[in-house]
Amino acid sequence: RTVYLNGEFLPENEARLSIFDRGFLFGDGIYEVTAVLEGRLIDSASHMARLERCAREIDVPLPVSTDEIVAIEKRLIEENGLVEGMVYLQLTRGAEDRNFLFSEDIKPTLVLFTQAKTLVTAPIKGLSVKTVPDQRWARRDIKSVCLLPQVIAKRIAKAEGCDEAWMIEDGFVTEGASSTAYIVTADNRIVTRGNSHKTLPGCTRLAALALAAEQGMTLEERPFTLEEALNAREACLTSASNFVAPITRIDGNAVGSGEPGPVVKRLRELYLERARQTAI
Ligand code: PLP
Numbered sequence: 001r002t003v004y005l006n007g008e009f010l011p012e013n014e015a016r017l018s019i020f021d022r023g024f025l026f027g028d029g030i031y032e033v034t035a036v037l038e039g040r041l042i043d044s045a046s047h048m049a050r051l052e053r054c055a056r057e058i059d060v061p062l063p064v065s066t067d068e069i070v071a072i073e074k075r076l077i078e079e080n081g082l083v084e085g086m087v088y089l090q091l092t093r094g095a096e097d098r099n100f101l102f103s104e105d106i107k108p109t110l111v112l113f114t115q116a117k118t119l120v121t122a123p124i125k126g127l128s129v130k131t132v133p134d135q136r137w138a139r140r141d142i143k144s145v146c147l148l149p150q151v152i153a154k155r156i157a158k159a160e161g162c163d164e165a166w167m168i169e170d171g172f173v174t175e176g177a178s179s180t181a182y183i184v185t186a187d188n189r190i191v192t193r194g195n196s197h198k199t200l201p202g203c204t205r206l207a208a209l210a211l212a213a214e215q216g217m218t219l220e221e222r223p224f225t226l227e228e229a230l231n232a233r234e235a236c237l238t239s240a241s242n243f244v245a246p247i248t249r250i251d252g253n254a255v256g257s258g259e260p261g262p263v264v265k266r267l268r269e270l271y272l273e274r275a276r277q278t279a280i
Contacts (some may be wrong), residue, residue, distance in 0.1 A: 002079040004072050004112040006063070009079070012113065021109055022102065023092030027146035029055040029109070034073065035119060035240045038081050040279035042240070044070055046203035049188060052088065054142050060093050060108050063142035070110075071279070076114050085116040086241060090145060102200055119241060122204050124258050126248025126270060127164060129239065130157040131226060134167035134174045141197050150177040153188045166250070172223040174198055179245075180205040184263045191228075194221035204238035204271070211270045217263070226250075234261035236268075243275065244268040 005015045030050050035042040055062050060063035061246035064072070072276035073087045094106040118163040135149045154177045165177040173181045174193070180202040182192040190212055195201040212219055229235060235247040244267045245261035 001112065002076060004076060005276055006107075006110055007024050009075065014135055016113075017109065017111070017186070018248065019093035021095040021096060023090060023109060023145055024108075025098055026030075026093075026100070028058075028102075029060070029090055029092030030143050031091070031145050031147045032059060032143065033240045034087045034089075034274075036085050036087060036114070037078055037276060037279060041070070041073060041079055041087070042275045042279050043203045043207055044073075044280050045241070050143065050203060051091070054144075055091060057139075057142050058093075058144075060091055062091065063110050064106050070161075072112055073249070076112060077278050080114045080116075082114045082116055084119050085114060086119075087112060087114050092145070118245070119240070120272065121136045124246060124253075124260055124265065126240075126246045126258075128162045128245070129166045129176065129184065129235075129237075129247055129250055129251075130160045130162040130250035131173075132156050133167045134169040139197050141195070141201060142197050143200055143279065153177040160252075162249075164247075166226075166229075168226055169198070171225050171227070173226060173229055174223075175200065176239070179237035179239035179242060181229075182236045182238070182264075183229050183232035184236075184261065185220075186231075186233050187218075188233070188263055189218045189220050190263065190267070191220045191222060193223050202238055204240055204243060206273050207274065208238050208244055208267055211274055212267060215266075215270065217267070229255075232256065234249070234264045238266040240270075244271045264277055 001012045003012045032047050032116045034047045092109045132153045149171045157165040167174045236256045246264040
C-alpha cells in the first residue's frame with residue numbers, strides 16, 4: 001500500500017514517524033475517516049469542513065489546503081486501486097522533545113492511508129448494541145485521537161457479542177462509540193441529539209437528516225433516554241463506515257419487531273443513492 005506522510009507518497013513500510021510525535025505521546029491530534037464507494041469519496045466536503053474546524057479548535061495549522069488533501073486522497077485511492085473502503089487521515093501537532101507545552105515553530109504531522117473494506121452488504125443486517133457509561137471528556141465535538149474510552153466501550157460490546165456500544169450519560173444515549181445514535185418513535189418520528197459539545201457532529205448525520213427533511217420525514221433533534229430506545233419502533237446508527245445501519249437489539253432486547261424497519265431501510269436507501277450521486 002502507498003501511504004502519505006508529510007508531503008511524500010511512500011510504501012507503508014517506508015513511512016517513518018518520530019517516537020516523539022505528540023499524537024503518540026499526548027493524543028495531541030485529530031483524525032477523519034471518509035468512505036470510498038466505487039473509488040470515489042463520500043461526503044468529502046463535510047469531512048473537510050469538520051477537519052478544518054477541529055484543526056482550528058485545537059490550534060494545529062493544516063499543512064496543506066483541504067483541496068490538496070482531497071487530491072492526496074484521490075491519488076492514494078488510485079495508486080492503491082481502492083474500490084470500496086475508507087481513507088484515514090490524521091493530523092497531529094508534530095514531534096519534539098516531550099513537554100506538555102510545545103514550541104511556536106513545531107511542524108504538524110499529516111498522515112493518510114487507505115483501507116479496503118466491504119461497506120455495502122445486501123441484504124442489510126440489523127446490528128446489536130450494548131450500552132456502556134459515557135466516560136469521555138467534555139469536548140466530544142472535536143474528533144480527537146484520544147479514543148481510549150471508545151476502545152474500551154467497543155471491547156465490552158464485542159465481549160457481549162454486540163456490534164457497537166451506545167454510550168449513556170445521565171440516562172440519555174449520547175452516541176455510539178463510533179457512530180451517531182437514532183430511534184424512530186411509535187408515531188414515526190426520527191429522533192437524534194442536536195449537535196453540541198456532547199457529541200461528534202457526524203458527516204453522515206448531516207447528509208441523512210437533510211434527506212429525511214427533504215422527504216418530509218418528521219425529525220426531532222433532542223436527547224433520548226435508554227428507556228425510550230428500549231420502547232422505540234426502530235433504531236439506527238450513522239457513520240462514514242456504516243452509512244445508515246439498522247439496530248435491531250439493544251442490550252439483548254429486540255427493538256420493535258426485531259427486524260430492520262421501513263423508516264430506517266428507506267433512509268439507508270436514500271442516503272446511499274445520494275452518496276453515490278455526490279461522490280467525487
Ligand atoms: N460519533 C462518534 C463518536 C464517532 O467516532 C463517529 C465516527 O467515527 C461518528 C459519531 C459518526 O461520524 P461520521 O458520520 O462523520 O462518520
